[in-house]
Ligand SMILES: Cc1ncc(C[n+]2csc(CCOP(=O)(O)OP(=O)(O)O)c2C)c(N)n1
């Protein structure tokens with residue numbers, strides 16, 4: 001089969017099983033758009049900004065586990081895509097971005113819409129390729145998908161000069177089924193001796209905790225994690241990226257840890273004698289002050305990326321390998337062991353201590369307020385969706401409330417920008433999710449600040465009939481910024497007030513959607529129900545929330561896990577707590 | 585500690601910038617970096633001299649290994665190895681006594697004079713970084729016109745080799 005470069009690209013995407021490609025046309029990719037026009041196997045979704053294309057591809061990838069694909073033009077198209085590429089990079093999301101480039105002969109001449117896309121994206125891609133020879137196009141695309149999806153996943157950019165895609169030049173095409181790259185062999189199996197050693201240490205632990213991260217989700221290892229955790233009977237805490245890796249409603253789950261983690265999770269981290277880190281990378285929002293991190297613990301760490309091990313925190317038992325294979329190996333070893341039926345007395349008293357922390361109810365908030373509390377919005381969202389929706393979020397207080405109050409029982413349901421913390425991620429990411437799962441509830445929890453960063457995608461949602469529910473926690477503040485200013489800058493609220501906000505209800509309507517505003521706590525439940533009852537409409541729920549609410553608990557940057565700023569409600573209970581932090 | 589890391593990398597246009605970019609993005613030191621193609625034209629060999637604590641060096645080697653273009657890596661400092669650097673020095677050499685003094689010094693260091701004019705010598709010298717430093721020290725500051733140093737290259741002693 002003789003095909004042009006554009007036809008090769010489109011045919012390859014089809015052969016690779018790509019359903020959707022999120023993109024925006026321009027001069028350098030016009031040949032490709034012409035080829036896209038002549039088929040309908042690969043569905044192109046026209047976004048309204050290239051940042052939206054990369055976030056949508058990213059959301060699709062996070063929800064499905066399949067690589068997301070974006071197509072952008074050269075120059076401004078490529079630079080607009082970078083925020084989305086960096087977002088995917090920080091969270092290890094498999095994604096392939098095709099960028100147009102000026103014709104090969106003009107590269108380096110400051111041609112119209114020329115930008116060095118390879119150079120610009122180099123620090124935020126897993127790898128990138130400039131295609132210089134049409135005969136290598138198919139192989140390069142295959143390599144791009146292979147690199148993006150294997151090992152520790154990540155975004156890969158393929159830069160395609162316009163002459164490579166010209167309709168006049170045709171070469172034979174065959175789908176490359178296999179790739180071989182001598183310089184890239186992602187490790188998969190953990191070292192058997194290390195795995196055995198880890199199990200021994202786990203079984204002799206007195207105050208253990210499992211700390212699981214995004215690697216469990218990315219590596220499709222939740223089933224194995226559930227088995228190991230249940231078998232061991234240990235408490236488990238999840239990172240922001242790991243939520244849903246273990247059922248959120250399970251008694252063994254202490255909730256999220258870290259800066260805005262639960263009291264019980266952070267206290268247990270501080271006191272544990274064995275820390276079992278599974279696909280987590282000891283990010284600074286988790287560790288706080290590294291010198292005070294888990295001061296008594298032997299640390300076991302499973303990660304697919306050797307560079308993640310002992311990067312910020314030294315691992316005593318490092319295991320480099322796929323989380324899924326290592327955990328199933330552990331399941332096997334544990335099954336062969338003759339474990340006592342009931343918990344050891346040490347574990348029993350550890351749980352007792354944990355329960356006393358848990359009883360303090362660190363997430364309690366004022367339920368008598370005449371303002372709508374953001375926490376109650378998430379609780380209502382949880383009830384109305386039966387806890388089974390795909391929730392995307394933006395970045396700020398609303399993101400933390402969603403993470404704390406929506407109990408994710410399944411992986412890939414919680415979709416947020418954890419590593420880069422990209423405001424503007426939520427809405428386009430929700431588009432990718434809704435396209436993948438049209439029959440599931442998809443909600444974007446956002447704030448009036450974040451939503452305005454990619455609001456233009458409301459137009460895309462209309463064009464492709466994407467009935468997402470946008471839950472706008474409208475506190476008229478860049479709330480998370482305001483919170484830091486309240487705590488650390490003596491309430492000098494420098495540029496964190498959102499003045500001159502649009503009327504979001506009218507805005508939604510002008511985009512052709514339904515807008516509903518809620519101001520009274522009494523109306524919240526019915527408004528939420530109404531939003532989800534309108535099955536085939538995008539509903540923008542503008543919830544006017546309490547402006548002064550803060551996210552608690554909070555570990556101040558650089559503090560230890562056992563020194564948390566706690567909520568006023570939590571403080572009230574402290575009267576009944578002894579100096580060890582246990583309820584009397 | 586000072587480490588000499590040798591790499592075999594894909595002979596691709598972007599490879600050098602990925603490696604240099606890694607060092608600048610993560611704030612690692614580069615004392616010197618040399619690169620040239622090998623007997624296999626698809627591979628380049630790079631020698632990087634860097635300084636850092638054990639933890640940093642471990643990160644550097646892991647991060648380098650993670651780069652798709654890096655095919656193989658060896659930290660020379662972990663075993664016995666030979667290190668050499670090459671240097672050219674252009675020296676002001678006017679008057680008989682000065683010229684013979686430079687010649688004598690160069691003999692002691694086994695340096696070779698590779699270019700001569702009425703007023704200058706150009707000297708070539710190979711050795712460890714320390715030896716090159718010592719040679720420069722023997723010259724009077726005002727006499728040195730230009731110095732070109734190659735940066736270090738390293739190779740392991742014995743049968744062990746960094747090959748595919
Ligand atoms: C693109 C981008 N710019 C700036 C920030 C810094 N930032 C983090 S949270 C936040 C406030 C977000 O405000 P809003 O979306 O209203 O959410 P809220 O905290 O009020 O819930 C800002 C500005 C960011 N994360 N991303």
Ligand SMILES: [Mg+2]
Nearest residue numbers: 447448477479
């Ligand atoms: Mg806000």
